[in-house]
Amino acid sequence: MDKIYHLLTLIGIGLYWFLVAGVTLRVVLKRKAVSVSLSWLMIIYIVPVVGVIFYFLFGELNLGRKRAERAKEMFAPFELWFRSLNDCQAHRPQSMRAHILKIDELCNYRMGIPALSGNTLSLKNTPSDIFQSILRDIEQANSSITMVFYIWHPGGYTDSVGSALISAAKRGVDVKLLLDSAGSARFFRSHWHDMMQQAGIRVVEVMKVSPWRIFFSRLDLRQHRKLIIIDDAIAYTGSMNMVDPAFFEKSAQVGQWVDVMVRITGPSVNVLSCIFAWDWELETGERSFPHIPECALESTAAYLPIQVVPSGPGMPEYLISQVLTLAIHQAHRSLCITTPYFVPSADLVYALKLTSQRGVQVDIVVPKYNDSMLVKWASRAFYSELMSAGVRIHEFEGGLLHTKSVVIDEAFCLIGTVNIDMRSLWLNFEVTLAVDDEEFTHSLSQQQQVYIDQSTMIDADVWAQRSLWQRFMERLFYLCSPLL
Structure with a gap:
């Protein structure tokens, strides 16, 4: 019996070291940044077995087979839509200053997205200012409202936005929400999810978190964008999730979260709308491009440009x-x-x-x-x-x-x-x-x-x-x- 135990122990050790050697080779062949590769190797060696498991869960960009295939098919038609914006009068590389011109060249070369002029921006820097502005625009929406958020946390101002969206849907506005499964877990357990769906709002849970899915996609790959697009005419983006700081993470004892959002009008809104269309198709398979924005500028004055820069799996890396x-x-x-x-x-x-x-x-x-x-x-x-x-x-x-x-x-x-x-x-x-x-x-x-x-x-x-x-x-x- 001792000999059998001894043999099983040797086999176990051999299999473990074979596994570690295989994972080490995989880390090296992936050609990540040297600091990232070294960190992973340290975790794998210092924390036996658990380090290997962590690498397979978090170490590689695994979007999931279905999404990865869809993202690959999507890139060419979306790039074509973006490149059509280069013909807009709002794309004026000849009048750009050096720093934005270089960024325009990079984004244009890698994804076809040009920097566009003719926008207006306003900075919203308090929760009341942010939410009141969003609520006013939702109440005046005529045709469509689309949103992407990592976190939707019910309570306070957030409930007012939820009610405004339900009212908009009931008067015929097409409302679509993309919410990250991990960040918005509390929303999906709340009555708001059912109320919105009953009102005709399409709510899609992005990158669902479940024990089964960890074997097919990376667990910590998240939909982290914060976007609101109203009638393809007004957009918001910035750092704030759909949360009222007075009601969010109170138990963390770090104080209220401090954020800003930017309200945008002009041709760059349609670029952000196309980013939403990308995310929507990636999750649902449904394609619907926004219209090409109005390209004519009111005068020959120098309208300072905005470059929209997206990133994520399926888009150009880094x-x-x-x-x-x-x-x-x-x-x-x-x-x-x-x-x-x-x-x-x-x-x-x-x-x-x-x-x-x-x-x-x-x-x-x-x-x-x-x-x-x-x-x-x-x-x-x-x-x-x-x-x-x-x-x-x-x-x-x-x-x-x-x-x-x-x-x-x-x-x-x-x-x-x-x-x-x-x-x-x-x-x-x-x-x-x-x-x-x-x-x-x-x-x-x-x-x-x-x-x-x-x-x-x-x-x-x-x-x-x-x-x-x-x-x-x-x-x-x-x-x-x-x-x-």
């Missing part, structure tokens, strides 16, 4: 990450970033350090209290390296700062749904706007200054005195960065 890096490298005087989750790649860390060492003032604003302990510790692992290069890091104390914004030279900005972490930049369905409008950028820069005024800047000398325990926790959770 497009938003490339746009972010391109924007950072064009900073001459100042760069300010606000993000709730700061776990940058090695390439992005290098870009931030290089920018600071060129003499550009670089400020990063993150929340002092975070709803993710993993992110909190992993973020702090980058502080010393960045501060040694002259980067200023501010910890916001007025709640959980959730605004995702980048302002370059107070003249150009990025704003949208993208966090500075691996999942947002490399994995999830996201959207951001590159805005070449000094007036709008100035308002966003002022909002960033409000955040900085409510923050404490990390002192490099004091930070260097932190305990060995804190240093250990930072490095430990840094190893988990591929999961963040």
Whole structure:
């Protein structure tokens, strides 16, 4: 009997090491970023068996066979629709400034999406301002309302939006909602789901979470966009989920979430509408392109352009990450970033350090209290390296700062749904706007200054005195960065 146990033990050890060797080879052959590959290898070796399981669940971009095939078939017709916008008068590369022109060239080459002029933007920076504006536009909707959100959390203002959508549907407006299964789990368990469907609203649960599906698609691949399009004439995007901060995550003890949204009119609304059409077809198989926007501009005056930048499985890889890096490298005087989750790649860390060492003032604003302990510790692992290069890091104390914004030279900005972490930049369905409008950028820069005024800047000398325990926790959770 002892010999049998001994033999089974040897077989078990052999099979395990064969499995680890196979997964190691798979990690290497996938040619991920070196830092990501090394992190995965550390997890696989340090946490036996569990590390291998985690890799198969979270380590590879697995959209699921059906969605992956559909996304591949969709790309050509959607690219054709986007490229048709290059014939619009609103696409004026000859009048673009250098930074937006380079981003236009990148997005045009990779996905056919041009930067379009003739838009108007307004920044909404308080929950009451955001919700009241959305409610007014819903109440005036005539033909269609489409929305995509990661989180829909019932309560407060959110219920008012739900009621307004039901009223719109009852008066004949076509209402469609795409809500992420994981982020909006509470909504799908609530009475609101049934009430909306009974009113004729089409509600689609995106990337359903279930024990069965973990074998066919990546568990943490999420629909993270926040989009509202009304009558193909008005759009909203930004950092805020469909949640009332006064009713959301109260038990987390991090304070209310702090967000902004942008209200947009003009031809870029139709581009955002086409992004919704992409997401809708990917989930339902139903294709319905928005109309080509009105291209004529009222005069020959310089209308400053907006570049819509989407990303996600089926779209060109790392497009938003490339746009972010391109924007950072064009900073001459100042760069300010606000993000709730700061776990940058090695390439992005290098870009931030290089920018600071060129003499550009670089400020990063993150929340002092975070709803993710993993992110909190992993973020702090980058502080010393960045501060040694002259980067200023501010910890916001007025709640959980959730605004995702980048302002370059107070003249150009990025704003949208993208966090500075691996999942947002490399994995999830996201959207951001590159805005070449000094007036709008100035308002966003002022909002960033409000955040900085409510923050404490990390002192490099004091930070260097932190305990060995804190240093250990930072490095430990840094190893988990591929999961963040």
